[in-house]
Amino acid sequence: MDDKLKNEDPELLKEFQAKIDAEVKIEPKDYMPEAYRQHLIRQISQHAHSEVIGMQPEGNWITRCPSIRAKKILMAKIQDEGGHGLYLYSAAETLGVSRDQYLKWLHEGKAKYASVFNYSALNWADIGAIGWLVDGAAIVNQVSLQRTSYGPYSRAMVKICKEESFHQRQGYEIMVHMAQGTPEQKEMAQDALNRWWYPSLMMFGPHDGDSPRSSLAMQWKIKRETNDELRQKFIDKTVPQAEFLGLTVPDENCKFNEATGHYDWTDINWDEFWASIKGYGPNNKRRMKHHQKVHAEGAWVREASIAYGKKKEKKEVA
């Protein structure tokens, strides 16, 4: 038996697995093995932090949108990302850890977020590429997670997936405009694709063989498809969309393979991936500093709100 399960009651563990096998969702107060709870605490909070940190590279562009229409759309998208973070924190809190604690772990570097948000959004085409590729990759992952075994996480995913489609389509629309624009604009679109392609592929995480926690997560149906399966799905969906734009993904080996029915591709530079995970990505320090700064600057709002809430409570009692 897995070492992480040695303290679990074998009878309860058996019943738990039977529920999972029968596709019965696990709810917050149900019995769950400690390793299941810990996996969810890590995965859902990482997911929530990613939504919130992901607001930063896009937020930089709100004041520089090319039109009012684009600005309204971008603000709505970024507000959605904040909302997605909140759905996920709400799901994560059902595991018995407070919102404050999750933020503390993020600020202490104990919790991670998707490394893709450590890359910079250098020009307007990047906003297109982020919506199309980064949100596109997130959708593939999140559609699969709608069927995750933990009830609150599954319900949050259903809601997020409904909204995420707008994000991807607005991104692709920007790419269409730029790819069909002036030669300079098309070049910018190609440049953005070049820079966001591999970071998007990295979003699915390490290869299955290098993903130490994957097997239990699959057995417990926290994850329904493996990292490599999801990544291939994304590539197969996205390469034809790039071709439609008249752009090419930055991988000369990326070709449709008749025999497998999938696109072949050149493997990710994993050194870059691990460096970013460990905090050495291009903007790790900046992203975290900004989050800490905003949180610290909001302290007076929380203090005032607590005082106000208490005062009102007293009045209602009296």
Place this chain on the structure above:
Amino acid sequence: MGNTDNQGPLWEVFIQTKPGAPYKHAGAVHAYDKEMAIENARDTYTRRHEGTAMWVVKSEDIVAVQPEDADAFFDPSDDKIYRHPTFYEIPDGVKHI
């Protein structure tokens, strides 16, 4: 943990998607009072007009059956099969019943 980290109590959010429909649990928000709770819930869960009505209630005020007690708790209804219409025998030929 300092007081400045406190994001207020947790409130559960229930949304009615259209008049006549049952209220459905949507998730939870943090807020310091009732007004803030319902505004936060609106901004978080109904950005696309997902509801026509909404309830928020402090999480600590919800009384719930513990899963380990559920079998015993709901058991009494199982032995009252006469609560179901199929329990009764109606003579052949009787219509509209």
